[in-house]
Amino acid sequence: MIYLDNNATTPLDPRVCDKMTWFLKEHFGNPSSLYPIGRDAKELVTEAREIIAAALGASRSEIIFTGSGTESDNFAIRGVFDAFPDKDELITSSIEHPAVIETAGYLEKKGVKVTYVPVDSAGRIDLSALRSALSPRTALISVMHANNEIGTIQPIGEISRIAKETGTLLHTDAVQSFGKIPVNVDELGVDLLTISAHKVYGPKGVGALYIRKGTRIQPLIFGGHQERQLRSGTENTAGIVGFGEAVRILGEQSKTDNIRIGKLAARLKQGIEASIPKAKFSGPEVDRVKSTLNYSILGLEAEAILLALATKDIYVSTGSACSEDSEEVSHVLSAIGMAPQFARSTLRISLGRFNTEEDVEIVLQELPEIVRKLREISSFDPDLD
Ligand SMILES: Cc1ncc(COP(=O)(O)O)c(C=O)c1O
Numbered sequence: 587m588i589y590l591d592n593n594a595t596t597p598l599d600p601r602v603c604d605k606m607t608w609f610l611k612e613h614f615g616n617p618s619s620l621y622p623i624g625r626d627a628k629e630l631v632t633e634a635r636e637i638i639a640a641a642l643g644a645s646r647s648e649i650i651f652t653g654s655g656t657e658s659d660n661f662a663i664r665g666v667f668d669a670f671p672d673k674d675e676l677i678t679s680s681i682e683h684p685a686v687i688e689t690a691g692y693l694e695k696k697g698v699k700v701t702y703v704p705v706d707s708a709g710r711i712d713l714s715a716l717r718s719a720l721s722p723r724t725a726l727i728s729v730m731h732a733n734n735e736i737g738t739i740q741p742i743g744e745i746s747r748i749a750k751e752t753g754t755l756l757h758t759d760a761v762q763s764f765g766k767i768p769v770n771v772d773e774l775g776v777d778l779l780t781i782s783a784h785k786v787y788g789p790k791g792v793g794a795l796y797i798r799k800g801t802r803i804q805p806l807i808f809g810g811h812q813e814r815q816l817r818s819g820t821e822n823t824a825g826i827v828g829f830g831e832a833v834r835i836l837g838e839q840s841k842t843d844n845i846r847i848g849k850l851a852a853r854l855k856q857g858i859e860a861s862i863p864k865a866k867f868s869g870p871e872v873d874r875v876k877s878t879l880n881y882s883i884l885g886l887e888a889e890a891i892l893l894a895l896a897t898k899d900i901y902v903s904t905g906s907a908c909s910e911d912s913e914e915v916s917h918v919l920s921a922i923g924m925a926p927q928f929a930r931s932t933l934r935i936s937l938g939r940f941n942t943e944e945d946v947e948i949v950l951q952e953l954p955e956i957v958r959k960l961r962e963i964s965s966f967d968p969d970l971d
Contacts, residue, residue, distance in 0.1 A: 592939075595785065596939070598828075617823060627823050631827065633830060634827050635830070649794050650816050655782030658780035667726070675700075677716060679702065703716045708922070716729075726754065727745060730760075732875045733762065733918060734762045736878065736922065766876075766877060767875060777798045789829065807819055839939075857950040878935075883931050889904055894956045900953075
């Protein structure tokens, strides 16, 4: 299998699997219990919290574990609005993940004024539009660090300087940047930051929200007072321990991994552009997470290419739909100005830790051939632009 959909999810690192298996066998205790098996479980959760906090340049009391990146995004945004009932404006970008866009939509229905700041053709946010949207009524700016479809890295540090002029809180969704580029809460100047375990070779169903000390926020989930009363519910202990192990491994090898993955992605990019006519690349050349490649293969439905690749055991995703069951064209591709017929031709290829040079060479043999054959039977117009 050649798995090139690492932005959707990453394979569980075998070391993470081993640690979780050991934990599940040896530590069933509830971390809230005061007797030894509870305390042991709590200690291991604390260890994971410390590893994750250190990786972000935070302190451990600033990390709240959640059930997903989606939950962390919801918690950050709704939690801040609940804590600031006197404020009724939200600023976000037009290319956020649905976890942010849909939460913004929910608040909009409740009367919050939401500004979706536009982006340029490479997906970079318009900072002057962001600045002019800012008002004393703005409770929060939420702008993603790196985009999941085209890899654009936003200037969060600059956005932070703008936010600080008015003392506005800043949240960033770092689900797609964490582990791929440096993510440090002080360097970015954020108050809230979302990460998710399954994008960094950890398990699904566990995320975290960094909340800078002193930030006013209300919980999303009430109950047994876990996670400093900010996220009740008995902890997903094995998931958290796995998340910690995944982040410990990032500390050990993400720098070398990312250099290697960057080279593989560059080879794939060069190969695609040399062998497939009318493959239109989207995203910036610089300030992009290098492992994300987004191509519109003009004249073809991306789904047809995806399915043909899958018959060869090669897995990529389309960039055309918000989610699998949606016929809608991606809001990210629309926001960068792509016409719908080109958006429907879009493939997202995302590389990761377990990809090899051989994977890339095989894709470069198979993909151009698939495209050639599909175009042959689809009366492809070579003048399409
Ligand atoms: C940018 C971004 N934010 C949030 C999420 C949601 O994370 P999770 O799958 O843990 O809910 C994703 C996952 O695709 C993502 O890419």
